[in-house]
Amino acid sequence: MEKVKQNYQMLISGKKQYIDMAFRFYPAEKNSDSLEMKWFHCTASMIYYHGEKATLFNLMDVTITKELDNILRVQDKMVSLGRVAAGIAHEIRNPLSGINIYLNTLKKITGQYDNSEKTAKILSQLQSASNKIESVIKRVMDFSRPTETKFSLTDINDSIMEAVNLTSVTLRKSGIQFSTALSDNLPKCMADSHMIEQVILNLIANASEAMQNMDKDKRINISSFLENNNIYIKVKDSGHGIPQDIRNDIFEPFYTTKNSGSGIGLNICHRIITDHGGTLELSSAEQKGAEFIIKIPINGQNR
Ligand SMILES: Nc1ncnc2c1ncn2[C@@H]1O[C@H](COP(=O)(O)OP(=O)(O)O)[C@@H](O)[C@H]1O
Ligand SMILES: [Mg+2]
Structure with missing residues (x-):
């Protein structure tokens, strides 16, 4: 406000011809204790009105523009930060x-x-420190997925199998029984095979994490089939399942129930499948464990 007064003084004393400034303040509203900051853009100039000297003010509430501006700036930063972080993470990993x-x-x-x-103690400490770094890096890499989707005619079963091959050794070592039931008459569809693979990898990772503390009956099953011009992929596990009261939260960014989780996995999966014009949902069938259902229309998107 001080700045506004100063400028005004300069204007009426003739030191300045024109004021163009933005300022913010907390409007004191009657009967309200809201403390919402407002941004105003103000221009003022001296004019002659009916032969007398006068000041012409123009005040415009630009709060919304400023807010949008800020959001965009933050988003922009996030994107470039994500890229840098992904690069570093990759190099360190x-x-x-x-x-x-x-x-x-x-x-x-x-x-x-x-x-x-x-010696044993020092080694264990080294190991836990380096595991910690690894988990941080994993979270960074989870977060910064490539943003560009490249669609091409894809056999969805191939993407599933890529993900399966990448994880099969780890799953076997963790004592998880893995099975697939992939339809052999799936038509090819427009999709980004790497992105679909990413989604399956994420779902498998979640499934295996949900069974980490179990010592038997650990199962993951992936199936695919065609129904009404949609390709369906189901990823089902026999883990601890997802309680009713958090079912609406799990796709939110950064929602996690794990100590070292990033909470970004399912959100990314959801975005990827939505980019494909499809849906990713949690099965509502009463059962042990969790089941995620992906639906991708074979000619739904006009790309
Ligand atoms: N297969 C699953 N079984 C049980 N809970 C799951 C499963 N997949 C996801 N969840 C729940 O959803 C949350 C969010 O998952 P995700 O977005 O992948 O983040 P993160 O794995 O980092 O926690 C998890 O923390 C977990 O509570
Ligand atoms: Mg996850």
Whole structure:
């Protein structure tokens, strides 16, 4: 407000011909305790009105424009930050998995020849520190998915199998029984095969995380089939399932029930499938575990 007064003084004293400024203030509204800040854009100039000197003011409430401006600026930053972060994460991840593998080996070897408690303790600390870094990197990579979708004629079963092949070893090691029931008469459809693979990978990761603390009856099944010009993919597990009261939240960005979760996985999956003109839903059938259903129209999108 001080600035406004100063400018006004300069205008009427003739030091300035014209004022053009933006300022913000908290309007004191009667009977209201709302403290909503307003942005105003103000121009003023000296004129002669009926032969007398006068000030012509023009005040415009630009609060909404300013707010939108801010949102856009933040979004812009997020996008570039995401790109940089993804690059760094990628660079760090490879040497880090090397370190983890060597640490594991070292732990085994020292266990055989050296029983000193101290060495074992240091090794465990190293290992937990490096695991922590790995999980942070995983979260960053989860968050920054490539934004451009590239559609081409795709066999959805191929994308499913790519994801399955990438995860099968890890799943077997965790004692998870994995099965597929893929229809052999799926038509090809316009889709981004990498994105679909990403979605399946995410759903498999969630399924296996939901069974982490179980010691038996760990199952994941993926099926695909065609119905009414839609391709359906179902990813079903026998994990702890999803309680009724959080079913509406799980697709929200950053919603997670895990200690080291990012809560971004399902949100990304949802966005990807929506980009394909399809839907990703949680099955409502009463059953043990969780079942996610993807529906992709084979000629639904006009691309
Ligand atoms: N297969 C599943 N079984 C049980 N809960 C699940 C499953 N998939 C997702 N969820 C729930 O949805 C939440 C959000 O998942 P997601 O967006 O992938 O984030 P994150 O895996 O990082 O927690 C999880 O924290 C979990 O509570
Ligand atoms: Mg997840």
